[in-house]
Amino acid sequence: MSQVINRFLKYVQMDTQSSEDSQNTPSTGKQLDLAQLLQKELTDLGLSDARIKEGYVYGTLPANSAKAIPALGLIAHMDTSPDFSGENVKPKVIESYDGQEIVLNSEHNLILSPRDFPELLDYIGKSLITTDGTTLLGADDKAGIAEIMTALDYLATHPEVEHGKICVAFTPDEEIGRGADHFDVAGFGADFAYTLDGGPLGELEYENFNAAKAIVKIKGRNVHPGSAKNKMINSILLANEYIAKLPAQETPATTEGYEGFYHINDIKGDVEETTLYYIIRDFDQDSFTKRKATMLNLAEELNQIYGSDAFSLEITDQYQNMKEKIIPFMHIVEKAQAAMEAVGVKPLIQPIRGGTDGARLSFMGLPTPNLFTGGHNYHGRYEFIPTFAMEKSVEVILKIIELYAKEDLH
Numbered sequence: 001m002s003q004v005i006n007r008f009l010k011y012v013q014m015d016t017q018s019s020e021d022s023q024n025t026p027s028t029g030k031q032l033d034l035a036q037l038l039q040k041e042l043t044d045l046g047l048s049d050a051r052i053k054e055g056y057v058y059g060t061l062p063a064n065s066a067k068a069i070p071a072l073g074l075i076a077h078m079d080t081s082p083d084f085s086g087e088n089v090k091p092k093v094i095e096s097y098d099g100q101e102i103v104l105n106s107e108h109n110l111i112l113s114p115r116d117f118p119e120l121l122d123y124i125g126k127s128l129i130t131t132d133g134t135t136l137l138g139a140d141d142k143a144g145i146a147e148i149m150t151a152l153d154y155l156a157t158h159p160e161v162e163h164g165k166i167c168v169a170f171t172p173d174e175e176i177g178r179g180a181d182h183f184d185v186a187g188f189g190a191d192f193a194y195t196l197d198g199g200p201l202g203e204l205e206y207e208n209f210n211a212a213k214a215i216v217k218i219k220g221r222n223v224h225p226g227s228a229k230n231k232m233i234n235s236i237l238l239a240n241e242y243i244a245k246l247p248a249q250e251t252p253a254t255t256e257g258y259e260g261f262y263h264i265n266d267i268k269g270d271v272e273e274t275t276l277y278y279i280i281r282d283f284d285q286d287s288f289t290k291r292k293a294t295m296l297n298l299a300e301e302l303n304q305i306y307g308s309d310a311f312s313l314e315i316t317d318q319y320q321n322m323k324e325k326i327i328p329f330m331h332i333v334e335k336a337q338a339a340m341e342a343v344g345v346k347p348l349i350q351p352i353r354g355g356t357d358g359a360r361l362s363f364m365g366l367p368t369p370n371l372f373t374g375g376h377n378y379h380g381r382y383e384f385i386p387t388f389a390m391e392k393s394v395e396v397i398l399k400i401i402e403l404y405a406k407e408d409l410h
Contacts, residue, residue, distance in 0.1 A: 002387070003150050004146050004147055004390045004391055005387050005390065008143055008385075014030075015088070016031045016034050016078050016138075016142075017079065017080050017081070017082055017086040018079035018082060018176045018178075019082055020176045025172065025178070025182055026079070027079075027176060028079070031055060032052075032055060034078045035055060035057045035170065035172070038149070039051065041149060042059040045153055045156040046061075046156050047061060056170070056171055056172065056182065056184070057078075057168075057170040059167075059168045060165060060166070060167050060168070061152060061155060061165070061166040061168070063164045065164060067164070069164025069405055070164060071167055071190045072193070072194075072400070073188060073368070074166065074167070074193065074196065075168075075169045075170070075197075075357060075358070075368065076142075076144030076147075076197060077170065077171045077179050077197065077357060078171065080136060080142075080175065081175045083136075083380065084379055084381065086136055087135065089137065089138055091129050091130070091131065092104070092132055093127065094128040094129070095127050096126070096127060097123050099124045100114075101113045101114070101115075104381065104382075105132055108133060110381065112384065116382075117377065126386045126388055127387040128385065128387070130384040131382070131383055134381065136378070136381065137383035139375030139378065139383060140175075140197070140375060140378040140379065141196070141197045141373065143373035143375050143385055143390055143393075144195070144393075146390065147373060147390055147393040147394050147397060148168060148397065150394045151398050152168060154394070155398075155401070162402075162405045163405050165189065165190075167189050169183070169188055169193075171357055177319070180361050183361060185361065185364050185366050192332050193366055194332070194368065194370070194371050194397075195356045195357055195361075195369075196371050196373055196393065197358070198370045198371055198372040198373055199374075199378070200376060201372055201386070202340060202372055203350065203370070203371070203372035204348065204350075204371060205349070205350060205371075206323060206326040206349075207283060207321055207322065207323040207351040208283075208322055208351065208352040208355050208356065208359045209260070209282060209321065209353065209355060210282055210283065210285060210288040211318040211319050211320075212279070212317045212318055213278065213316050214295055214314070215275060216242060216275065216276040216295070217311070218239050218273065218310060219311075220234055220235030220274070221233040221271075222270075222271040232271070233306065233310075234271050235273050235274040236269055236274050239274040242276065242311065243276070246298065251263060260287055260288065261281055263278060263279045283351055285320075292315050295313060299311035322362035322369070325363055325367055326367050329367040332367055332369055333349075333369055335404065336369065336396070337349070339396050339400040340399075342399050342403075343392060343395040352370060356368075371393070371396065372389070372396075373389075373393055374386055374390050375389075
């Protein structure tokens with residue numbers, strides 16, 4: 001197997017799931033296991049400044065050219081999603097995929113089928129890496145880490161390849177929205193950067209959702225059901241009413257492209273109290289603001305019926321659309337596009353229906369669009385990645401570096 005695949009298979013077997021329930025940085029200590037491994041690997045490659053700071057891994061490959069080449073950053077995140085188990089990952093390598101169903105786990109009858117995931121048919125004859133059906137795979141974002149490390153290894157072992165300063169960072173807690181909280185932009189030292197945190201082959205993204213989370217708390221009144229008439233207020237039923245009043249066709253399952261949504265991703269409760277957990281997403285700032293207002297107004301409308309304190313709502317902004325911060329530096333996107341075309345990858349320029357560390361970093365003074373890693377179906381048991389896409393990602397990274405090295409800004 002190629003170096004990038006070997007690295008990937010090693011990294012995914014380390015459990016690095018983050019946790020929203022923890023306020024520590026990183027949110028889980030097990031992320032530090034991978035951080036320490038990556039620091040050692042960077043040191044072994046000759047990066048004398050490889051370091052861990054507040055759970056972030058940093059390192060710099062110095063320029064080997066006298067030209068004035070911009071300092072380029074490469075970033076990926078170490079944690080995996082809390083949405084599904086990342087413990088005891090057992091990756092399965094499928095050689096030369098034949099277009100048929102893939103049995104992930106016969107004991108539990110878990111099948112990865114092209115009927116459900118037709119994009120599988122794009123990879124007939126290619127090698128795939130899948131889960132065993134009991135965990136996620138972790139290509140989000142250990143594929144990005146493996147690709148960056150492999151490109152860095154190539155540069156470190158091929159000093160004849162001209163390049164500017166290459167700054168590398170691996171972040172914790174991206175999956176819970178905290179990946180940029182303690183990022184040391186000044187210490188990182190890059191003029192601009194790329195996150196390697198995208199999906200299928202060719203993705204190139206410099207637009208993302210505006211994002212917020214909303215917590216709706218609903219108070220009820222519990223009495224014995226045998227004598228409850230005109231006394232009981234069932235908070236679960238009130239929660240149902242709130243959910244039903246939001247637009248049914250504006251959910252993740254019914255939207256695509258630039259369409260925004262409301263997404264309820266958790267609910268906890270009983271008769272006395274129920275809590276709804278939402279995320280709100282939209283590309284357009286005005287529409288995003290209206291979505292937040294819709295949720296607030298709905299709570300107030302229902303309070304007019306059920307009492308002024310029946311519904312309470314807390315909305316917290318998470319990140320913004322990076323587009324406005326990237327547009328003044330479109331050469332970053334153009335270089336990535338040219339690099340993909342040069343290595344035989346068709347660029348797929350589209351908005352990210354999500355967010356990356358790059359979205360927040362772009363507002364912290366580090367313009368950071370996003371590049372593909374090759375993976376599909378992140379955050380669940382049906383995650384898979386074609387191996388050739390990872391190898392192409394390494395080629396794209398190296399080609400971007402080469403294209404910038406051809407310039408001299410003196």
